[in-house]
Amino acid sequence: MMSPDSPAAPITSTLGRMCAASTPEEAMKELILSHLVSTRARSAATATTYDWWIATSHAVRDTIYERFIATKATHKAKNVRRVYYLSLEYLMGRLFESNLLAAGLYETARSALGQLGVNFDEVRETELDMGLGNGGLGRLAACFMDSLSTMDYPALGYGIYYEFGLFKQEFVNGSQVEHPDRWRIFGDPWEVLRAEYTQRVPLYGRVENVFDDRGNYRPRWVDTKTILGVPHDVPVAGYGTNTVNLLRLWASKATDDFDLAAFNSGGYVEAVRDKSVGESISKVLYPNDKTENGKELRLVQQYFFVACSLRDIIRRHFRKPDNTWANFADKVAVQLNDTHPALAITELMRILIDEENMGRDATWEIITRTFAYTNHTLLPEALEKWGVPLFERVLPRHLQIIYEINARLMQAIEAKWPGDNEKKRVCSLIEENGQKMVRMANLAVVGSHAVNGVAELHTELLKKHLFPEFDALFPGKFQNKTNGITPRRWLLQSNPRLAALITRTLHHHRWPRELDELRGLERMADDAAFQQEFMAIKRANKVDLAAVVKAECGLEVSPDALFDVQIKRLHEYKRQHLNLLHILTLYRRLLQNPSLDVVPRVFIFAAKAAPGYDLAKNIIRAINLVGAKINQDQRLGGKLKVAFLPNYRVSLAEKIIPAADLSEQISTAGKEASGTGNMKLALNGALTIGTLDGANVEIKEEVGDDNIFIFGMTVDEVEALRARGYDPQAVYRADEELKAVVDWLGSDFFSPGEHEAFGATHHSLLGGDPFMVLADYRAYCDCQARVDAAYRDRVRWARMAILNTARVGKFSSDRTIRDYADQIWNLPRVAVEG
Structure with a gap:
């Protein structure tokens, strides 16, 4: 196996100095044992696995924080320009292994723990995933932070220090049940509390009309309630470099713990009410916004997060005596x-x-030079809006400012399109169809100097369909930045067997920082010995995943079956129910013809549905109950199995992705912005079955038409069908097999006694089918037949899998970040000396 420590930067830490008198392993053992005593008050004889995890983490943290101090000193001395990344989510996963790799201490720590009689893998599994994100948005932010540090870009990420993550998912009778995700219950060894940088955040109140001594209107926001934002810093260490940037997370606190007088008089609940309300802001990721209170909490969360972050950015800028507002946008990119x-x-x-009493024009120039905006959705209904009455109650002064910005926008539109009220209606920051709503996407577009999509197709559709008026009004503002993933997490760390093979084959350690180097594997695609080793690694990973499936689902699956994987957030447009219809189709065919020759398959799902998304939760239950029936049906002879792994998270994805044979990327064309799961799976040698949507288009361009399975309508065909008037009932009636499986799903066969168990899913398909599942059904089934044929040809499949790994270097988040730095942020790299 490769040594992941090899390419890392020189060790200049406490451990490095200790190594002068001993081996690295002995030095690491001393540090771990020292932290076992000083941090955990334990001896080696009494230490638990948890104690070893904490002690080892602190030993590694010593190195990382010394590098951070060097990074901070370098950046301060050079008064660098820095990017500040603002994201409500960071799906970081576990940090133990990634920090060991970044510090160049992976093999050292593994060996040291082994010599101490401690199982490294058990220690690694002790850590809980950080509950700071939900899906692709948060995982992208985590990849970007990794790449920013690895490529020596000065950066700081801002987010919220959620006490509870999205939720911990369990299945009860097939249904999703949500439990609190108490990810911080055992503490976090990586963070540092920075109480000295606490910020005060005003909320609610009213705007008072005041004039200064020169007769100028100076509105004042008064009678506000104040919440404290307390920062917690998590280091993000670069791989193969000394740069360590920070992720700064804000926890909300009330200004006073409780009313002592009320407490002493017996009002115990009242005494701590303000404290509870204040701390609820950072309590949970994405509170359910079905209620008005939930909407209000989300709006308050968002303002709390940006108010703390901006105050911190300004504080950092003015630490340097030479810095002023005049050079703010020269030093700050947000x-x-x-x-x-x-x-x-x-x-x-x-x-x-x-x-600051700055004029409107000067203010607007600073704002538009400072901010840039990444759009992540093509779904108009997913564009964030806030009711004006709610907005006015929570942020009255900000609503006034939005009206001011809107007035400036309307003047610009009138100048370009005189008298065109329709253009004004579409572009306005205020939607007036019924209840007045504040359009946050329009605000983000207007207030930024650059707006980017996250795949070439997505960006073109943004300009064509979502924001065509803004594209015309602001020529050149829209640009593309195709998403990427960090190869450190998604190959080096999660698939060490394949990483070792790649390193041996390429004869260097450069590829985790230069992913295009994987092109060197192309020459091995037809080499029989390499194919055998590549596929043996895939099978070993499948054996490992089969053990996870057994432990989580109680289901025995064969590693020789085709592992057909769909792992992503549960949403109609991602079309997990199209996958389900194909499963039902295969099941029915096998029941009607038991001798039918099909490649044995294990269909693997993992996904969470938003707590308030009833249809998505119904699709989960349908997959689970259909799967239960299939898994128990002895007539199939094990040819079909369905496993829905609960509580999808980064650490679970790291087990699934290396074992996947087939990657399901089957969203309706024109609906998926980009996707990053498609990139992770292809990098690990899974073949994609997908529509020409999001980054699938670019993956196809990179890997070649012969190494991907494309089906279904294109964006233009979807639009044409919708324009003609799509009738799912007509498609249903015209296809006998489709009609049979849809009717089967709508019966109580899979839910005896519950005739409407899957009623929401059934009605969605036949009562409108907004994402055209039925329209693509036949093409999808035909494409799956091509997959079946390809998998039988083991030499062909191996070649295709190898070429997928070899040709997806473009999708490194290092490339994406380099494009942002060069084309949006104007951000130079700054090397940190060891």
């Missing part, structure tokens, strides 16, 4: 990851106008 941080635009405007 990237808005989706619309969640868009309130930063209005908050900075409020600070500059109300607190």
